Amino acid sequence: MLRINFYIVAIILAQGSLSADDWDTDIAPIFQSNCVKCHGGAKKKGGLDLRSYESLLEGAESGPVIVHGSAEESELFRVVLKGSDPHMPPKGQLDEKNINDLRLWIDGLKKEPVGQNKSSPKFEIPEDISLEQAIDFALNKFWSEQGIEPSSNSSDEVFCRRVYLDVIGRIPSIDEVNHFLLAKSPNKRETLIDELLRRNEHFSYMAEIFNAILLGRESVKKKDRSEREKNGWLDYLEWVFRTNRPWDLVAKDLVLSRPNEGVESGSSWFLFEQKNDHSEMAKLTMSTLLGKRIECAQCHDHPVAPEIEQRHYWGMVSFFNRSINVQTNKGMRVAERATGGHSKYADLSGKSHSSELVLLGNEPIKENIDASHKDHSDLYVSVPPKEWFEKKNKDKKGYHLIKVDDAPVPKFSRRQKLIELAFSDKNPSFAEAFVNRVWALLLGRGIVHPVNLMDSAHPPSHPELLQRMGRDFANSGYNIRKLIRSILMSRTYHLSSYVSAKVKPLPQTFSYHIIKPISAEAFSKSILIAMGYYPDEHGEFKNVDAEKLRREFAAKFPDLFPEVYSPTVQQALYLSNNKTVEELFISDDNRTLSIIEKQDSDINKVRESFKLILGREPDPEEIKVGAKFLERGPGSLKHFCWALVSGSEFRMNR
DSSP states (O other), X not given: OOOOXXXXXXXXXXXXXXXXXXXXXXXXXXXXXXXXXXXXXXXXXXXXXXXXXXXXXXXXXTBOSOBTXXXXXXXXXXXXXXXXXXXXXXXXXXXXXXXXXXXXHHHTOSSOXXXXXXXXXXXXXXXXXXXXXXXXXXXXXXXXXXXXXXXXXXXXXXXXXXXXXXXXXXXXXXXHHHHHHHXXXXXXXXXXXXXXXXXXXXXXXXXXXXXXXXXXXXOSSSSOHHHHHHTTHHHHHHHHHHHTOOHHHHHHHHHHOOOOSGGGGGGGXXXXXXXXXXXXXXXXXXXXXXXXXXXXXXXXXOSSOXXXXXXXXXXXXXXXXXXXXXXXXXXXXXXXXXXXXXXXXEOTTOOEEEOOBOOTTSOOBOOSOOTTOOXXXXXXXXXOOGGGGOGGGSSOOTTXXXXXXSXXXXXXXXXXXXXXXXXXXXXXXXXXXXXXXXXXXXXXXXXXXXXXOOSTTSOOSSHHHHHHHHHHHHHTTSOHHHHHHHHHHSHHHHBOSOOOSSSOOOGGGOSSOOOEEOOHHHHHHHHHHHTTOOOOTTXXXXXXXXXXXXXXXXXXXXXXXXXXXXXXXXXXXXXXXXXXXXXXXXXXXXXXXXXXXXXXXXXXXXXXXXXXXXXXXXXXXXXXXXXXXXXXXXXXXXXXXXXXXXXXXXXXXX
């Protein structure tokens, strides 16, 4: 077994311990857990709102609550100390770690963090410029107003690795790197972007990523990968990106579940996998397609986003609670009954309310059928079979299937009404939710962060830009490929991750490239590339079980949008003791090791290792340390290469 000693593992962990700004990681969670019920959302006792750094700076009715650089002089800090009067929280006590974190944070506020001023002047983005120009216009204006000097452009070596990882989900081979670096055209970056967007690897990679986004990581116990494959879900997603299907039509496919035959049938799995659980259907649709989490409003109005009320949660459920899984001669579908679905819910006072068909930000939809109406054939577009009306076929949980020739379609479809409200130009947040998610995939952080919390408690860092991008996306006919290309072509995407400023701007300024962890899919394929296993023209790997490796990595590295990236000890140990990867090292097909071993000196072996695995030249210190490590003799090269693969740099896209 190839193993890395504990010292090396410790170094790897230390290198990978990255974090966002202190507010996001250390302070906001304290207030979220202990304070915002009374100081945020619908309630702002004493005029104090602790939902964001900006609202904190506004202070309370009595004035400012923090003094930059002095916790002892800050009222906010004094009231959380033991024995203080008044004391906050009134019926609890922050633990010592939280108190200490708060002290250190306030003491460290010598001045406002760059790019986090109280307010930013609003401006208009010219309409007669392209989307990539609009991105750069908006951010250039923001940087100028905030006094931020953005990073310079990344090197060609860094850009090449970055765009390969983001677009096709793997690092480039050494030949691909050299081909790009030797190109003389001033437009070679644009050429590479266009070439990668046409590859089969792009379509399959995006299918895998959106499989995780839309339905979550599969697991043996809950979400079986084989079911998604067998029922055409992954084939459908790949078809979406191969044909560049408009995103509004994709959303309609997923929620309506009335596809044509063939590959489109796989879209039904989106709702079908929820096993007739209407609450799950509602939460999934809101989170993945509209960028909002509504489960916090199941029992009461949302505690920190007052616009999300309890009635909105139950209203969203009502759009789905006539849905039922069926098996047709065209495959599985999620059919819809014409009656029923009239439920009640209770608020915190115990008062009962009838649920309404209501989408957040819209008036309730009136329906002519009440709870007394019985289901009958006149309420359907075509007459359903008699078994559709049998009592034994109602209210079944799980994958239970009613077998019918075709899925009955009611004349009044609740899910159709939801589509008309939610997935059209009438609802700008639909386009903005997708734009924000793609932005986060490519740039390491959403304009709204986290990506599934697009509510008043999480305002966009660049509202003008998000609105313009959403509007452009809708006007393009929800063209996914155009959106991706526009972001990739923007200057913002090409920036270096290196920051020369003494005070590092906050990540939400996007004034430098945010170093982000690569996806599990990209990680597993990149290891194969690093070991000299290259895909064919269809993106398939020969003589190696790439799918087995992908599944293992998807289980160990599941997050696509970590709020804060911090590798775990379990992940490091998994990498250092992985039998599947060990087999790649000892295999005769490991072309990387064979190339490195042919080098005439340890120094050159170190250089070749860095180029083949990390895509760059090592610095003098790395050469020195690496060459000394190789002096250990037989087996040291395998250990050295595996240390590079296991290290934080390989796991990150810079």
